[in-house]
Amino acid sequence: MAESLFVKADEVSEVLGISRAEAYRIIKILNGELAAKGYIVINGNINGSVICDHTMTTLSYDSRD
Numbered sequence: 001m002a003e004s005l006f007v008k009a010d011e012v013s014e015v016l017g018i019s020r021a022e023a024y025r026i027i028k029i030l031n032g033e034l035a036a037k038g039y040i041v042i043n044g045n046i047n048g049s050v051i052c053d054h055t056m057t058t059l060s061y062d063s064r065d
Contacts, residue, residue: 006045015057030054 012023030050031041052058 005047005049006042007048007051008045012046012051015051016055026051 009020009023009027012018012027013020016023016026018026024044027044027046030046031043034047034050035041
């Protein structure tokens with residue numbers, strides 16, 4: 001099965017070095033911005049490219065060759 005484009009709070013917290021509660025807060029904020037633009041969002045999940053764009057980080061699947 002292909003890796004999901006969406007990441008959960010556990011992965012966000014690991015990549016950013018923050019608590020899981022803080023990761024959920026960030027996901028909620030970013031999902032709110034996406035919903036305001038008309039996108040369909042999934043609570044507790046965020047598209048990996050969105051989190052990377054907003055935090056200037058790279059997730060593990062983004063660095064594949």
